[in-house]
Amino acid sequence: MSNGTMKAVRFHEYGGLEKLVVEEVARPTPKPTEVLIRMKSAGVNPADWKFRAGYMKAFAPIPLPWTSGLDGAGIIEAVGAEVKGLRPGQAVFGIITGSYAEYAVAGAGDVVPKPDHLSFDQAAAIPVGALTAWQAIVEDAQVRSGQRVLVLGAAGGVGLFGVQFARDRGARVTGTASAENLAYVRSIGAEEALDYRSPALAGKLVDFDVVFDTVGGETLEAAWKMVKRGGHLLSVAGMVDAKQGESLGINAKYTGRAATLHLPRIAELLQAKKVAPRVGKLFPLSDARKAQELSQTGHGGGRIVLHIAD
Ligand SMILES: NC(=O)c1ccc[n+]([C@@H]2O[C@H](COP(=O)([O-])OP(=O)(O)OC[C@H]3O[C@@H](n4cnc5c(N)ncnc54)[C@H](OP(=O)(O)O)[C@@H]3O)[C@@H](O)[C@H]2O)c1
Known part of the structure; x- marks a missing residue:
């Protein structure tokens, strides 16, 4: 043709x-x-x-x-x-x-x-944002009701779906973003939205079942201390040392976009207005x-x- x-x-x-x-x-x-x-x-x-x-x-x-x-x-x-x-x-x-x-x-x-x-x-x-968050929150971490989930970069194209998928599964979500995006992060279901530039943040973010990093660099380095033993540290923005994870008792992994076979399920959640x-x-x-x-x-x-x- x-x-x-x-x-x-x-x-x-x-x-x-x-x-x-x-x-x-x-x-x-x-x-x-x-x-x-x-x-x-x-x-x-x-x-x-x-x-x-x-x-x-x-x-x-x-x-x-x-x-x-x-x-x-x-x-x-x-x-x-x-x-x-x-x-x-x-x-x-x-x-x-x-x-x-x-x-x-x-x-x-x-x-x-x-x-x-x-x-x-x-x-x-x-598509890319939702499939990437889906892989981390649903496939890798298999987030469950009542778990505490931290999304680093919660206002970004990936993070905003991470917040919504975790919330839809009944998790209690905390998200980090810049000051101008905090209200938005709350509006999509985060119980807590915190300014990543705030000096008061250091040491406050601990004991999460799942930390989903979409920022990388120093943010990812600091994230190790935020996950509880037995929990998941997943990054789509920086390399993660799985051996370091083993030694700390953390399921640590660099992850990436899920296969498109998950798109119909995402479309259902969109259709039901559970995510946007x-x-x-x-x-x-x-x-x-x-x-x-x-x-x-x-x-x-x-x-x-x-x-x-x-
Ligand atoms: N592995 C994979 O398959 C895969 C797939 C998709 C994306 N990625 C990667 O994932 C990263 C994010 O992608 P994206 O599409 O979500 O990017 P994006 O839409 O540009 O979002 C980036 C977000 O990061 C936030 N941010 C910047 N510095 C931060 C910090 N120190 N702490 C917390 N949040 C911070 C920004 O928030 P404010 O605007 O509020 O400052 C912004 O909302 C990129 O590096 C991308 O290449 C990887």
Whole structure:
């Protein structure tokens, strides 16, 4: 199937923001097990600029030129011959590689129908963040009712789902964020929201059953003291020494995004309004550089989203 051209945001070599260019390229063609999606919105994840900068090339090599973007939402334009259960015209969201473009292909199992009450921009703010939090809170820690869960970086694109999944499972949640995001963190179910810049925080955060770190660096180092013996320390933002965990009696692990087979369950929670995304700032596709520049600050105010088409 040859279906004309489209605008896509790509980079031809690793480097700074200036490497991102909007180009007119051929629309992709879905394989038999894939769908072609007319993109409405794309999530802007920290991984996008890390890929562009070349930080991931050792363990996740990509062919260049590369179209940025890992997730998003749009309308199915065409389905491959073997695809069942999805049809052209359906609104979907999910893991869509190369989502910074007017069209992208995705595995049929990597997208699910978009809940009607969510806009495309809201749906695009979900997949990577929600699947990553799902892996830590639901799959790895198997958070249970009554447990105390600490989410470090609770207002971020991953952390905000960590808070909501833990709360939905009946845990008592504490979240850290900057002062301007504390009210938001409480609004999504945290009993306690604490300013990570406050000097009063040191020594206050102890005895958690589960600590979910989305910040890394010094925050992750300090997190070891916050977990109780037998508890879980899970980070998606920094390497974790499992041996150190063994010696302390802590289940410590670097973890990552869950498989897309968990997307339908996440969609159910969204549909039931038990969890909700938070769109940070919106940018047009042509401003992808500005969007990644904001993402690089680590203070996107939720998930930054590229609004591709109305
Ligand atoms: N391993 C994986 O598979 C995987 C998957 C997804 C993401 N990640 C990684 O996880 C990290 C978070 O991703 P994200 O999408 O949630 O990023 P994000 O949307 O940019 O959020 C980062 C959050 O961190 C908060 N923050 C910054 N410094 C903090 C500190 N010292 N203490 C507590 N919170 C702090 C910010 O809060 P304020 O704005 O309130 O300051 C912001 O809400 C990134 O490093 C990303 O690459 C890994």
